[in-house]
Amino acid sequence: MYGDVLFAVLKPIRYVDSEEVVETAEIAVFVGRTFVVTVRHGVSDVLAGVRRDLDQAGQGHDLLAHGPAGVLYAAADRVVDAYDEVADAIDIDIEQIEGQVFGGDEEDHAQRIYKLKREVLEFRRAVAPLERPLQRLTETDVPHVPAALRPFFRDVHDHAERAAERVEGHDRLLTDVLSADLAQVSVRQNRTAVRQNEDMRKISAWAAIALVPTAVAGIYGMNFQYMPELGWRFGYPAVLLLILVVCLGLARLFRRNGWL
Numbered sequence: 001m002y003g004d005v006l007f008a009v010l011k012p013i014r015y016v017d018s019e020e021v022v023e024t025a026e027i028a029v030f031v032g033r034t035f036v037v038t039v040r041h042g043v044s045d046v047l048a049g050v051r052r053d054l055d056q057a058g059q060g061h062d063l064l065a066h067g068p069a070g071v072l073y074a075a076a077d078r079v080v081d082a083y084d085e086v087a088d089a090i091d092i093d094i095e096q097i098e099g100q101v102f103g104g105d106e107e108d109h110a111q112r113i114y115k116l117k118r119e120v121l122e123f124r125r126a127v128a129p130l131e132r133p134l135q136r137l138t139e140t141d142v143p144h145v146p147a148a149l150r151p152f153f154r155d156v157h158d159h160a161e162r163a164a165e166r167v168e169g170h171d172r173l174l175t176d177v178l179s180a181d182l183a184q185v186s187v188r189q190n191r192t193a194v195r196q197n198e199d200m201r202k203i204s205a206w207a208a209i210a211l212v213p214t215a216v217a218g219i220y221g222m223n224f225q226y227m228p229e230l231g232w233r234f235g236y237p238a239v240l241l242l243i244l245v246v247c248l249g250l251a252r253l254f255r256r257n258g259w260l
Contacts, residue, residue: 011126029086036068083163205254
């Protein structure tokens with residue numbers, strides 16, 4: 001209350017599905033005994049819808065019979081009803097992310113999940129501050145709000161509570177999905193590291209085997225006059241046999257140790 005004027009702030013939201021963004025506006029409502037003044041910040045069609053509904057209903061409409069407070073109820077009802085639509089749209093996106101994370105998609109979805117969590121936080125900032133004022137309108141005497149309107153505001157309060165519960169559920173679910181996604185990314189990274197280690201072991205093993213003939217050939221390729229087995233008829237086959245035996249021995253050793 002500001003003096004004799006009831007002041008309320010409503011936060012209409014809409015969900016831009018193509019961008020997965022929650023857009024928030026703000027409507028300030030000043031309710032007096034014989035007047036109601038609204039101030040809008042941001043883009044919202046709530047006030048236009050309220051005026052259209054009341055104009056179509058005519059003077060005999062129940063809300064008009066309750067005076068300016070009826071306009072406050074109509075605006076709050078439209079704002080809170082839109083929360084369910086936004087929650088439904090977020091549900092669809094979360095289900096899509098769940099299917100990707102748990103369906104074998106190996107892409108990293110952390111960025112999209114973080115973005116959705118940020119939008120859910122924006123949603124919470126809109127709905128959470130409404131719960132207590134709406135509850136007050138249903139339980140206590142508020143100036144310029146007839147007692148006959150309390151059941152109407154109670155219905156809006158119930159809708160706001162359900163929307164708040166859905167927001168909390170979205171946040172918890174996204175946290176769980178994010179944890180699962182990060183765990184899967186970690187598992188994939190570990191699997192890649194294991195494969196790389198196995199490849200390095202195989203490369204090292206083959207390099208060690210190839211080193212034997214390379215070393216022997218390099219020694220005998222120096223063309224010194226006095227070298228072992230140069231004058232022996234079976235020297236060349238013996239060296240080849242030695243190379244073969246050593247290479248086979250290394251291959252067997254590496255295979256037994258799991259390097260090949």
